[in-house]
Amino acid sequence: SKAEEAKKLAGRAAVENHVRNNQVLGIGSGSTIVHAVQRIAERVKQENLNLVCIPTSFQARQLILQYGLTLSDLDRHPEIDLAIDGADEVDADLNLIKGGGGCLTQEKIVAGYASRFIVIADFRKDSKNLGDQWHKGIPIEVIPMAYVPVSRAVSQKFGGVVELRMAVNKAGPVVTDNGNFILDWKFDRVHKWSEVNIAIKMIPGVVDTGLFINMAERVYFGMQDGSVNMRE
Numbered sequence: 001s002k003a004e005e006a007k008k009l010a011g012r013a014a015v016e017n018h019v020r021n022n023q024v025l026g027i028g029s030g031s032t033i034v035h036a037v038q039r040i041a042e043r044v045k046q047e048n049l050n051l052v053c054i055p056t057s058f059q060a061r062q063l064i065l066q067y068g069l070t071l072s073d074l075d076r077h078p079e080i081d082l083a084i085d086g087a088d089e090v091d092a093d094l095n096l097i098k099g100g101g102g103c104l105t106q107e108k109i110v111a112g113y114a115s116r117f118i119v120i121a122d123f124r125k126d127s128k129n130l131g132d133q134w135h136k137g138i139p140i141e142v143i144p145m146a147y148v149p150v151s152r153a154v155s156q157k158f159g160g161v162v163e164l165r166m167a168v169n170k171a172g173p174v175v176t177d178n179g180n181f182i183l184d185w186k187f188d189r190v191h192k193w194s195e196v197n198i199a200i201k202m203i204p205g206v207v208d209t210g211l212f213i214n215m216a217e218r219v220y221f222g223m224q225d226g227s228v229n230m231r232e
């Protein structure tokens, strides 16, 4: 598909431009990152690169092992040189919505401890304002015992509708890699995202939000015409 081709373009451009020998890499989650990992594995083989990879989910961990890359963790490598990850939407200020795949908490940890955080995405994620193209809301990871009061607090403070993310291939709610629930906050207006992010994070029971504010250094967008746009 056009989108899949675009994901591949973005993933490969980021790896070409930023991966080099002796790096500690943060590996994101989702479908776009698969193309980046494929390119990393090719380069490791061709150039005999020495790299270690820190995963952001069980999916990323499996991906690292599947492509024969060296798996590590934050205990051994608490400083990450470069984190590469996808996004559900990117606004004009490079604020991100992430968490469509439910992996936002470990993704934000890895991005947060990386010297450089590079995002890869297809053209459908390139927006002016958050919410222009992504309509599934902002994911919020919550401690299961608190999901009802957290839902009420978010909608009372910021409006919109908050829904518990239900699993498709399992009865009941989605349970994250950390054993928590996910709320999807379908906001109904543009907000000052940096303020809202901090306010939501402070609500008792919230683990983290899918708002990545002032974190991405640059974003590579694969485009329909086979080109790659870079914003920073």
Ligand code: DER
Residues within 6 Å of the ligand: 028, 029, 030, 031, 032, 033, 085, 086, 087, 088, 089, 097, 098, 099, 100, 101, 102, 103, 104, 107
């Ligand atoms: O869930 C996530 O945070 C993913 O990284 C998401 O933001 C991008 O997933 P995709 O590459 O499959 O669109």
